[in-house]
Amino acid sequence: MLPLEIERNDFGVKLNHLVSPAKPIQTVEQLEGRTKELARIEKALFAEGRHVFIYGNRGVGKSSLAAAAANQCQSVDAPYIDVSCSTDATFKSIVANIGYQAISASRLRKTKTTKNLGIEYRFLKAGMSSETTTYDLHDEIHSVADAGEVLREAAAIHSERPIVVLDEFDRLTSEADKVLFADLLKYVGDKKIGITFFFTGVGTTLEKLLGGHPSAIRQLETIELPKLSWDARWDIALKAAKAFGLELDEQTCVRLAAVSDGYPYYVHLLTEKLMWHVYEAPAVITTIEREHYVAALHDAIESINAELRRPYDMAVSQRTEDFEEVLWATADSDYLDRTGDDFFTSYQYVMKQRDPFSKRTLDSAAFKAIIKKLKSAPCGEVLVNSRFNRRGWYSYREPVLRGYVRMQAEAHGIELIGETQATKELRQVSGRTGYYGPSVPRGVHFGRRR
Ligand SMILES: Nc1ncnc2c1ncn2[C@@H]1O[C@H](COP(=O)(O)OP(=O)(O)OP(=O)(O)O)[C@@H](O)[C@H]1O
Numbered sequence: 001m002l003p004l005e006i007e008r009n010d011f012g013v014k015l016n017h018l019v020s021p022a023k024p025i026q027t028v029e030q031l032e033g034r035t036k037e038l039a040r041i042e043k044a045l046f047a048e049g050r051h052v053f054i055y056g057n058r059g060v061g062k063s064s065l066a067a068a069a070a071n072q073c074q075s076v077d078a079p080y081i082d083v084s085c086s087t088d089a090t091f092k093s094i095v096a097n098i099g100y101q102a103i104s105a106s107r108l109r110k111t112k113t114t115k116n117l118g119i120e121y122r123f124l125k126a127g128m129s130s131e132t133t134t135y136d137l138h139d140e141i142h143s144v145a146d147a148g149e150v151l152r153e154a155a156a157i158h159s160e161r162p163i164v165v166l167d168e169f170d171r172l173t174s175e176a177d178k179v180l181f182a183d184l185l186k187y188v189g190d191k192k193i194g195i196t197f198f199f200t201g202v203g204t205t206l207e208k209l210l211g212g213h214p215s216a217i218r219q220l221e222t223i224e225l226p227k228l229s230w231d232a233r234w235d236i237a238l239k240a241a242k243a244f245g246l247e248l249d250e251q252t253c254v255r256l257a258a259v260s261d262g263y264p265y266y267v268h269l270l271t272e273k274l275m276w277h278v279y280e281a282p283a284v285i286t287t288i289e290r291e292h293y294v295a296a297l298h299d300a301i302e303s304i305n306a307e308l309r310r311p312y313d314m315a316v317s318q319r320t321e322d323f324e325e326v327l328w329a330t331a332d333s334d335y336l337d338r339t340g341d342d343f344f345t346s347y348q349y350v351m352k353q354r355d356p357f358s359k360r361t362l363d364s365a366a367f368k369a370i371i372k373k374l375k376s377a378p379c380g381e382v383l384v385n386s387r388f389n390r391r392g393w394y395s396y397r398e399p400v401l402r403g404y405v406r407m408q409a410e411a412h413g414i415e416l417i418g419e420t421q422a423t424k425e426l427r428q429v430s431g432r433t434g435y436y437g438p439s440v441p442r443g444v445h446f447g448r449r450r
């Protein structure tokens with residue numbers, strides 16, 4: 001029970017406003033730990049013809065940053081244009097979609113912006129004059145110049161400062177369409193068309209996402225989105241607790257932040273479950289402690305979607321229990337890219353917590369054989385060779401899975417993540433904007449030496 005009285009329905013609504021694991025954040029007020037990125041976007045957009053490309057791992061918060069920043073930059077006379085790429089999206093369908101959204105925004109607003117005076121409409125005219133949307137803009141786009149002109153008209157009727165968010169650009173699979181987009185950006189810049197794009201995409205390099213088109217890349221402010229800092233992870237949980245008059249015990253806060261691996265999705269999910277647990281507890285709770293956190297952890301594991309956890313399930317459905325323990329070891333440490341030897345050190349640590357007298361502990365060779373298997377399809381291809389292309393280095397195919405692996409380990413009583421110093425190799429390869437170094441803040445100790 002909460003210290004303050006609140007109706008179940010009101011509680012649910014209020015909680016959903018504070019944490020939303022399944023929905024990207026829409027406002028900068030709700031966005032934690034992205035001050036630097038927002039400032040970069042703000043500064044970049046002073047330059048005419050500049051667009052923003054936010055890329056990074058799945059679930060790291062790309063759509064949230066794009067939506068919050070778009071809401072901030074878009075003029076108040078219309079909502080920003082929101083296009084999500086599906087696998088069957090094409091260059092033409094996306095441009096047509098932008099056109100349709102501009103038409104419906106202008107219909108809703110009714111009053112015309114000053115910009116649309118003096119424009120000779122060619123593409124959007126039919127849609128603007130008829131009340132139906134059956135008008136097929138798609139078939140009228142035959143070239144990059146046509147698409148550019150659709151955007152010019154869309155910009156004129158949409159709003160004073162139109163922003164387009166093109167979410168999940170990586171799902172656009174056709175290389176030819178990617179090149180067309182790159183050409184379109186160039187066209188928009190050269191012809192001074194007043195529309196700004198915010199792209200998001202899962203990926204580790206921009207070249208892969210945009211097909212390495214140099215002149216388009218020059219027009220982009222590219223933001224490789226790192227995982228959330230520890231402060232931001234804490235702030236999400238602490239703010240939610242405070243909103244319901246609760247205190248959060250420091251150790252619980254540290255565990256929640258550590259287990260999340262910096263993925264806001266897990267922080268939101270764990271916080272949501274934690275709050276429900278407190279709400280439904282028979283006695284009044286004023287401080288959230290470990291026992292509540294452990295209960296929330298089990299609830300969170302249950303509600304993780306099947307697609308995300310499938311590789312884990314596949315790996316642990318192998319014949320022996322060893323796979324699960326080996327897997328936990330791979331999710332230890334703040335670093336995503338690690339060596340087989342480093343995994344093995346983590347494994348020994350896992351087994352010490354598991355059962356200090358166990359005879360089952362694997363030796364290094366048997367351990368590494370399982371690590372190799374974790375790269376195979378029957379084991380869900382959990383691991384891949386490190387992108388640094390060094391022999392004996394591994395990474396996660398889907399880095400967001402590490403959070404789930406950590407939750408599983410923690411639910412089995414194994415606390416992962418230690419304070420480690422960056423290895424020399426990792427320090428050399430970093431120097432990018434992404435997050436590769438240890439993030440454990442000073443003063444936080446896990447009581448563990450390595
Ligand atoms: N900076 C942030 N502060 C607080 N919560 C965040 C932040 N970024 C993301 N979130 C939360 O984390 C969840 C995942 O974020 P989001 O959907 O933006 O990630 P994504 O990178 O677009 O994921 P995907 O790759 O699956 O599209 C969202 O539900 C959102 O509520």
Ligand SMILES: [Mg+2]
Nearest residue numbers: 062063064167
């Ligand atoms: Mg997204």
